[in-house]
Amino acid sequence: MLLPLAENIKRYFSKKTLTVTLLTIIATVIFGVFIFFAFSTDVIIDYNGTQITVKTMRNTVKDVLMQKGIVVNEYDYVSLPLDTKLIRNKTTKIHIKSAVPIKVFADGKETTVMTSKDTVEEALKNSSIGLGDLDRIEGANPNDKVYKDMNIKVVRVRHELVTKNEIIPYEIDRRPNNSMDQGVEQVVNKGKDGVCEKTYKVVYEDGKEVERKLISDTIVKEPEKEIVEYGTIATYTVSRGEVIRYKKVLDMSATAYTASYKDTKKHPDHPLFGITYTGVRVKRGIVAVDPKVIPLGTRLYIEGLGDTPDYGYAVAADIGSAIKGNKIDLYVETQSEADRFGRRKVRVYVLY
Numbered sequence: 001m002l003l004p005l006a007e008n009i010k011r012y013f014s015k016k017t018l019t020v021t022l023l024t025i026i027a028t029v030i031f032g033v034f035i036f037f038a039f040s041t042d043v044i045i046d047y048n049g050t051q052i053t054v055k056t057m058r059n060t061v062k063d064v065l066m067q068k069g070i071v072v073n074e075y076d077y078v079s080l081p082l083d084t085k086l087i088r089n090k091t092t093k094i095h096i097k098s099a100v101p102i103k104v105f106a107d108g109k110e111t112t113v114m115t116s117k118d119t120v121e122e123a124l125k126n127s128s129i130g131l132g133d134l135d136r137i138e139g140a141n142p143n144d145k146v147y148k149d150m151n152i153k154v155v156r157v158r159h160e161l162v163t164k165n166e167i168i169p170y171e172i173d174r175r176p177n178n179s180m181d182q183g184v185e186q187v188v189n190k191g192k193d194g195v196c197e198k199t200y201k202v203v204y205e206d207g208k209e210v211e212r213k214l215i216s217d218t219i220v221k222e223p224e225k226e227i228v229e230y231g232t233i234a235t236y237t238v239s240r241g242e243v244i245r246y247k248k249v250l251d252m253s254a255t256a257y258t259a260s261y262k263d264t265k266k267h268p269d270h271p272l273f274g275i276t277y278t279g280v281r282v283k284r285g286i287v288a289v290d291p292k293v294i295p296l297g298t299r300l301y302i303e304g305l306g307d308t309p310d311y312g313y314a315v316a317a318d319i320g321s322a323i324k325g326n327k328i329d330l331y332v333e334t335q336s337e338a339d340r341f342g343r344r345k346v347r348v349y350v351l352y
Contacts, residue, residue, distance in 0.1 A: 041056060041057075042054070042090075042092070043056055043064050043091070043092045043094065044092070044093045044094070045065075045068065045093075045096065046093070046095045047070060054067065058086065059086060060083055060085060060086065061078070061080050061081065061083070061084045061086070061094060062083065064086065064094075065082075072098075075115065076096060076097065076098050076116055077116035078095075079093070079094055097116045098116065099114040099115055100115065100148040100149075101113070101114055102115060102149065102150045103150070104127070105151075106129050106156070108206075113128075115127060115146060118146065119145065119146065120137060120146060120152060121142035121143065124137070124154065129154060132157070134157040135155060135156055136205075137152055137155075138153040138154075139153050140152045155205050156205065157203065157204070158204045159201060159204075161215075162202050162212075163198070164200075165198075166196050168196050168221075170192055170226055171191070171225050171226070172225070172228055173228070175228070176229070176231075177229040177231055179233070180229065180231030181231040181233045181235045181245060182230075182233060182234050183235075185228055186229050188228065188229055189224070190226060192223060194219060194221045195221040196217055196218065196219050197220050199215055200212050233247075234247070234248075234249070236301070236303075236349055238301065238312075239310050244349060244351060246349035246350055246351050246352070249348065249349050250326060250350070251305075251326070251347055252345075252346055252348050253326060253343060253344075253346075254327075254328050254330055254343070254346040255342070256330045256338040256342075257320070257332070258334065258335050258337075262335065263335075277318050278318065284331060284332065285315060286314065286315060286318055287302070287314045287315070287317070287318065287331060289316040289318075289327075289328055290325055290326075290327065294348070294350065295316065296316050296319075297315070297316060297317070298351075299352075300348055300350060301348075301351055302346050302347070302348050302349075303349065304346055305344070305346060308346065311346065314330070328348060
């Protein structure tokens with residue numbers, strides 16, 4: 001009778017021990033869960049656009065990232081510092097964007113830039129390459145989204161104001177001088193250059209000038225005109241080497257005459273024998289002209305054309321009934337000379 005009782009007691013205590021053990025385990029789990037939820041924090045990680053929700057008891061951002069196996073480097077964007085403490089019972093949001101490589105050609109060389117920035121402009125400005133306010137981007141627009149292995153070029157643009165003095169060349173005022181021979185000039189007033197201060201806006205791209213625009217100019221010194229007088233009197237070098245000055249030149253038909261009765265219809269005993277229309281006595285150098293062509297009293301030089309020798313200096317002091325228009329009659333001493341002369345072409349210079 002005692003043996004069954006002992007077995008029942010043993011069975012009773014075994015069941016009780018098992019129950020206690022189970023209850024202890026359950027209580028421990030419940031307590032652990034309570035502790036976990038009581039002392040853990042919620043973390044939401046946006047990792048390159050993928051959202052990850054984590055409930056963790058880790059202490060820092062770095063710890064929770066390690067917990068999830070997320071490795072970040074110095075170029076990646078993490079919205080919170082890695083040593084940021086997590087606040088219990090408060091949801092922490094972490095935004096992570098991994099850096100991607102882009103190739104940038106700037107300053108004469110190609111550089112691989114790791115960036116986590118959204119746009120090309122942001123990527124350049126936050127890199128060692130930098131982006132000036134005037135710099136130009138080629139291969140992409142400043143607001144284009146960055147993508148892996150994209151290629152862009154940065155053109156360095158620089159504006160500069162350049163001021164320089166430039167010469168204003170003096171003008172030459174040429175004036176006729178009717179008392180000077182042709183070919184002769186004289187400077188009456190020496191010209192002087194002026195000075196103009198000009199300011200340019202110069203545009204350089206990668207160190208090379210590509211544009212220059214004048215934005216202001218100021219005359220510092222006015223130029224002074226140079227006054228040059230030039231001769232108007234025509235000259236001619238005669239056969240004897242002498243230079244004559246003439247007003248005009250006429251090509252004429254020439255004949256020769258004497259004081260003989262044959263030419264003048266006057267005998268030597270005539271009171272006007274050998275006297276010209278103007279009252280002067282004939283001699284070599286007196287010629288008859290048409291006063292409408294050559295005024296009486298005009299000094300002349302008569303050049304022979306072809307094989308005809310020059311008649312030389314003469315004065316228009318006579319007229320003749322047959323001398324009209326571009327005809328001239330040259331006085332010679334003998335009738336034989338007049339006859340030999342006949343009619344020839346001559347060039348008549350009207351002298352001053």
